[in-house]
Amino acid sequence: MRKILTVLTSVAATISAAAAMVFAGPAQAADACRAGTLYLTFDTGSMSQAELIARTLRKHHIRATFFLANEPTVNHDSSLDPTWAPYWKSLAADGHVFGSHTFDHVYFRAVRDGKVIMRPQFGAEGGKDVAMTADAFCTELRRSAQALQSMTGQPMAPLWRAPGGRTSPQTLQWAEQCGFHHVAWAPAGFLGDELSSEKFPNDKLLARALRDLRDGDITMAHLGIWSRKDAWAPAVLDPLLTGLEQKGFCFATLREHPQYKAWFAQPKKDGAR
Numbered sequence: 001m002r003k004i005l006t007v008l009t010s011v012a013a014t015i016s017a018a019a020a021m022v023f024a025g026p027a028q029a030a031d032a033c034r035a036g037t038l039y040l041t042f043d044t045g046s047m048s049q050a051e052l053i054a055r056t057l058r059k060h061h062i063r064a065t066f067f068l069a070n071e072p073t074v075n076h077d078s079s080l081d082p083t084w085a086p087y088w089k090s091l092a093a094d095g096h097v098f099g100s101h102t103f104d105h106v107y108f109r110a111v112r113d114g115k116v117i118m119r120p121q122f123g124a125e126g127g128k129d130v131a132m133t134a135d136a137f138c139t140e141l142r143r144s145a146q147a148l149q150s151m152t153g154q155p156m157a158p159l160w161r162a163p164g165g166r167t168s169p170q171t172l173q174w175a176e177q178c179g180f181h182h183v184a185w186a187p188a189g190f191l192g193d194e195l196s197s198e199k200f201p202n203d204k205l206l207a208r209a210l211r212d213l214r215d216g217d218i219t220m221a222h223l224g225i226w227s228r229k230d231a232w233a234p235a236v237l238d239p240l241l242t243g244l245e246q247k248g249f250c251f252a253t254l255r256e257h258p259q260y261k262a263w264f265a266q267p268k269k270d271g272a273r
Contacts, residue, residue, distance in 0.1 A: 005074065018268045026245070036215020039257055040064035041185065043101055043161065047073040047220035048224030049233035050087060056233075058094060059089075060241045062251045066223075067161040067183075068144045069101035071122060074224065078122075080144065084149035092152040097253040099159030100180060103143035103156075108166040116170050121163065137171060138178035157264045159183050159254060181263050183254060185220035188212035195230035202235040209236075210243045 042053060042064060057064055060176075068088075070080040080103070104123035111117070114129040122155050132140075145156035160180040164191065172182055192205040213219070221232065244251075254260045 006154065015193070020066070026211035032248065033250040035244075037250045037252050037256075038213060038215075038244065039103075039218045039254055040251055041161070041183070041218055041220050041254070043067045043220065043222045044069050044071045044079045045222030045224045046071070046224035047079050047084070050223040052089070052233055053223060053237060054091060054094070056237050056239060056241065057096075060236075060245070060251075062241065063095045063097070063253045064251070065099060065157070065159070065183075065254045067099045067159075068148060068156075068197075069105040069163070070103050070121075070147065071105055071145070079223075080147040080151075082151060088148060091153050092154045092226070095253075097157050097159075097255050098154070099157050099161060099183065099254070100141045100144040101161050102140050102163060103147070104140065105163045106140055106168055106173055107163050107261040110169050111168060111170065116168065134174045134177065137174045141175060141178060141180050158266070159260060181260060183218065183260065186217035188214065189219035191219055191221040191232070192237070193228060193236075194225045195228070197228050197230035197232075199256060202230060202232060205232065206236045206240055206243075209240055210247070214246045215242065215249075218254070 020217055025065070040057075040062065042073045044067070068080060073079050073084075088098075104120035104126065105196075106118045106120045108128055109117040109119050112115075112131075115130050116137070118132045118137070119129050120126050141160055148156050158179050158181055160175055161183050165184055167182055175182060188209070192200050195205075223238075225232070226237060255264055
């Protein structure tokens, strides 16, 4: 009889433990997001930290949004050259989202005599002021989308980010006419990887982000910055994600962001979805 009671007690305990695990799932998921949701975004840059960033996101099972321009890389090629196709394919397979950063990393400069003056940082007109029309600007956005699709088979999201965050009412309107909605970043979301490492060391940038980020913030960093001597990502990204997870943050792509998700449901225009 004692053996039977012992067995029954053990079975009951096992069932109770199993039930607790089943019902703990939703509660744990809700608890994991108790601080809210953050939206990680990365611009191309020098690509020196591209692989590390991809590995770190996989480690944490986080999906992010990447804004693509054709920038010179540490491999002596450009970030949208076919040589980078395996990298972009791997990110696409991981479920990340991609937006345009313009193809030649084109900065808005001014409106002069009714013309929108832009300055490509790279390409045939690199370093020169160029008067752009709406068609030329849409072509610039779509070139990045076309490069992504040719390498991965994946259409680009209907999103773009202006280099330096510099926009004008005209460029915003033109972009929307050709299917792209602009994405900036939260003040606390500026992660500081392009700042001087002497004035803004990594430990201070990490502490600032952990202290200031709030629910709904969009962050911004790069896949490598030429000018920073002490690279940001190797020292900051993993502990930042760990710290934010411990604080109760979840992460999502801009496909899930309340301000942008409606754009994904709209009819596709050329070069974006």
